[in-house]
Amino acid sequence: MQQVIHAPGLRAKAFTGVGKSISDDDLCAGCANCHYRPGESSGCAKGWPGKEDDDGYVQECTELQ
Numbered sequence: 001m002q003q004v005i006h007a008p009g010l011r012a013k014a015f016t017g018v019g020k021s022i023s024d025d026d027l028c029a030g031c032a033n034c035h036y037r038p039g040e041s042s043g044c045a046k047g048w049p050g051k052e053d054d055d056g057y058v059q060e061c062t063e064l065q
Contacts, residue, residue: 010051010059019043027058032065 019041028034028042028050035043044050050061 010053012049012051020048023057025057027061027064031061031063033063 020043021040022028022034022036022042024038028044029036031044033045035045046063049063050058052058
């Protein structure tokens with residue numbers, strides 16, 4: 001089990017539609033809930049519950065597996 005660190009300044013992951021482009025170093029890329037497809041729109045079985053930083057990278061997620 002990974003520890004979730006609550007950092008100030010994070011916001012809910014913003015996206016439109018079902019898929020979102022994420023990078024291979026995004027926290028989501030290694031999550032069991034993520035349907036990661038490099039270079040394409042990826043999906044999340046939990047509806048993108050993660051919190052992202054100002055650069056758009058997810059830094060914490062309550063559903064990370």
